[in-house]
Amino acid sequence: MTEAPDLPAVIDWxxxxxxxxxxxxxxxxxxxxxxxEVVAELRAGAARSTGLVRDFTGLDAPDGTAPVLVVDRPGWVQANAEGxxxxxxxxxxxxxxxxPPTGLSLKVGSKVTGAEVGGLLGFLAGKVLGQFDPFFEPSGRLLLVAPNIAHVERELHVDPHDFRLWVCLHEETHRVQFTAVPWMRDHLFSEIRAISDTVEPDSIVEGGIERIAQAIKSTRAGGSIIDMVSTPEQREILDRVTGMMSLLEGHADVVMDDVGPTVIPSVKEIRERFTKRRKGVGTLDRLLRRLLGLEAKMAQYRDGAKFVRAVVDKVGMDEFNAVWAAxxxxxxxxELTDHDGWVRRVLG
Incomplete structure (x- = not known):
C-alpha cells in the first residue's frame, strides 16, 4: 500500500x-x-440481518451496495490502514x-509514523468484532472479524450461533445506516476535512512528545491523546462527530437488543455478559483503552442508545427517522442527554 502518487509517503503503510x-x-x-463454519454463518447472519433491520427501523438499503467481508485480524489491519x-x-x-518533507527526514519520519499507526492497529485488531468501513469506495464495506468473534463467544461461554447473529445485527445496522442514508458518508468526510483545516502543520511536530507525555499523565483523570491534541475549534467539530457517532452506535445497540429477542433465544444472557466485558479485562487493557479514547467510545454506546430509546418512546420510530433526513x-x-431538546428543535 502506498500514498497517492502526487504525495510523498509520510507514513510507511x-x-x-x-x-x-x-x-x-x-x-x-x-x-x-x-x-x-464461522465464516459461512457470519455471511448468512449478515444477509439475514438486512431484512430484520429494515423491518424494525424502516431504513431500506439498496441492494448491491457496500459488500460484506469476513476477515481475519491481518485483513482487518490492512483494511483499516487503507481507511x-x-x-x-x-x-x-x-x-x-x-x-514538503524530503530526504532522510522523510525516510525516518515515515518509519516512525508507520510504526505508531501499526502499533495502534495491532492493539485494536484483537478487540474489534465488526466494523463498517465508510472509506472504501464507492459506498463503504462491512468487515466481520471472524477470529475475534470466535474468541469472544468462547470467553463469554454463550451460544455461538446466537452470538454470531447478535453481532451481525449490530454491524449490519451500520451498513444499512450508511447505505440507506447516502449523505452520511459525505458528511463524515466533510467533518474530517474540517478538522484538517483547523490544524497548523507546524503544530503537528512542535511539542508532540510533550503532548503525548501529558496525555499519558492525564489518563488518571480520564483523558486521552485525542483530548490533548484538540484545540477549542477542533473540539467543536469533534463534539458534532461525537453526536453523530453516538447516534449510529446507540441506534445499532437498540436494534440488536430489540430485534434480538425475536430471533435470538439467549440474547439477554449475551447482553449481560458482553456488557461486563466492555469494561475491559486487566489494568493494562483499561489504561490503553483510556489513553486511546476507547472509554469515550463506550460512553457513545450508552448515551446514544438512551437517546434513541427516549425519542422513539416519545414520538415513535417513524418520527424518530427524521434524524436521517439531513x-x-x-x-x-x-442533545444526547436532552432528547426533548432535539424533539423541539427538529420536530417542532
Missing amino acids: RLAVSLGSKIAGEGPEVSRDEAA FAVATRPMVEKMVAKK PEHLPSKA
Missing part, C-alpha cells in the same frame, strides 16, 4: 500493516472445518503544501 499484523496475531486456534490513508490525506496535503437533524453532543 507497509510497515504499519506488517507491524500491526504481527502485534494482532492470528487469534484463537480453530480447525479448518470450524473456521469455515487511515484516506482519512489522513487532507492533513498530509496541508503539511506537504507548506513544507445533517442538521443529527443530535448534538448536548
Whole structure:
C-alpha cells in the first residue's frame, strides 16, 4: 500500500500493516472445518440481518451496495490502514503544501509514523468484532472479524450461533445506516476535512512528545491523546462527530437488543455478559483503552442508545427517522442527554 502518487509517503503503510499484523496475531486456534463454519454463518447472519433491520427501523438499503467481508485480524489491519490513508490525506496535503518533507527526514519520519499507526492497529485488531468501513469506495464495506468473534463467544461461554447473529445485527445496522442514508458518508468526510483545516502543520511536530507525555499523565483523570491534541475549534467539530457517532452506535445497540429477542433465544444472557466485558479485562487493557479514547467510545454506546430509546418512546420510530433526513437533524453532543431538546428543535 502506498500514498497517492502526487504525495510523498509520510507514513510507511507497509510497515504499519506488517507491524500491526504481527502485534494482532492470528487469534484463537480453530480447525479448518470450524473456521469455515464461522465464516459461512457470519455471511448468512449478515444477509439475514438486512431484512430484520429494515423491518424494525424502516431504513431500506439498496441492494448491491457496500459488500460484506469476513476477515481475519491481518485483513482487518490492512483494511483499516487503507481507511487511515484516506482519512489522513487532507492533513498530509496541508503539511506537504507548506513544507514538503524530503530526504532522510522523510525516510525516518515515515518509519516512525508507520510504526505508531501499526502499533495502534495491532492493539485494536484483537478487540474489534465488526466494523463498517465508510472509506472504501464507492459506498463503504462491512468487515466481520471472524477470529475475534470466535474468541469472544468462547470467553463469554454463550451460544455461538446466537452470538454470531447478535453481532451481525449490530454491524449490519451500520451498513444499512450508511447505505440507506447516502449523505452520511459525505458528511463524515466533510467533518474530517474540517478538522484538517483547523490544524497548523507546524503544530503537528512542535511539542508532540510533550503532548503525548501529558496525555499519558492525564489518563488518571480520564483523558486521552485525542483530548490533548484538540484545540477549542477542533473540539467543536469533534463534539458534532461525537453526536453523530453516538447516534449510529446507540441506534445499532437498540436494534440488536430489540430485534434480538425475536430471533435470538439467549440474547439477554449475551447482553449481560458482553456488557461486563466492555469494561475491559486487566489494568493494562483499561489504561490503553483510556489513553486511546476507547472509554469515550463506550460512553457513545450508552448515551446514544438512551437517546434513541427516549425519542422513539416519545414520538415513535417513524418520527424518530427524521434524524436521517439531513445533517442538521443529527443530535448534538448536548442533545444526547436532552432528547426533548432535539424533539423541539427538529420536530417542532
